[in-house]
Amino acid sequence: MAGLEEMEQPRPRSGVAAARWVPSVEDEQALKAVDLFGNPAVEEVRLPSRPESAATARRLAQTVVLRQWGLSVQMAEHAILLVSELVGNAVRHTGARTFGLRMLRRRGWIRIEVRDPSRGLPCLMPVHELDTSGRGLFLVDKLSDRWGVDLLPRGKTTWFEMRVTDR
Numbered sequence: 001m002a003g004l005e006e007m008e009q010p011r012p013r014s015g016v017a018a019a020r021w022v023p024s025v026e027d028e029q030a031l032k033a034v035d036l037f038g039n040p041a042v043e044e045v046r047l048p049s050r051p052e053s054a055a056t057a058r059r060l061a062q063t064v065v066l067r068q069w070g071l072s073v074q075m076a077e078h079a080i081l082l083v084s085e086l087v088g089n090a091v092r093h094t095g096a097r098t099f100g101l102r103m104l105r106r107r108g109w110i111r112i113e114v115r116d117p118s119r120g121l122p123c124l125m126p127v128h129e130l131d132t133s134g135r136g137l138f139l140v141d142k143l144s145d146r147w148g149v150d151l152l153p154r155g156k157t158t159w160f161e162m163r164v165t166d167r
Helices: 015-019 025-037 055-067 073-092 134-144
Strands: 046-047 098-106 109-115 146-152 154-161
Touching: 015 098, 025 109, 025 134, 046 055, 055 073, 055 098, 073 098, 073 109, 073 134, 073 154, 134 146
Parallel strands: none
Antiparallel strands: 046 098, 098 109, 109 154, 146 154
16 A cells, blocks of 8 residues: 555444444535425425425435434435435426325334325336336335325325345
């Protein structure tokens, strides 16, 4: 490692340290998102149906899953990815001006919902290796324990649930 002697080298992480959440700039943005839009674990948060709202929804999910619920980093990563996929579908395919995000926790489960005014149902399509899009519901199907769509009088709620270990 010639030339790197004086640079700080990465330290090996133990299993405990790797799972511990450490605040960062992203966390500050996540807390600001909760202050600005509200807490989706308390009540449905309405967001504008624009591509940049996916980042806001991810930040809200991060804050709830890691800080409020204290779940594992891996659980948070999966939940954040799936939130992004559902929000992306709501923004891309519904023509809505806004959508809603709600997060629920009950013993042994979390449930995350995205509500929009379209009654068009999402469709789980087969995914091929070279596909460049259309993987959203495939990911939801693979990473969640169950998912579905509830039709409403005006729109629908697309949701997924994941098992969690209660401490």
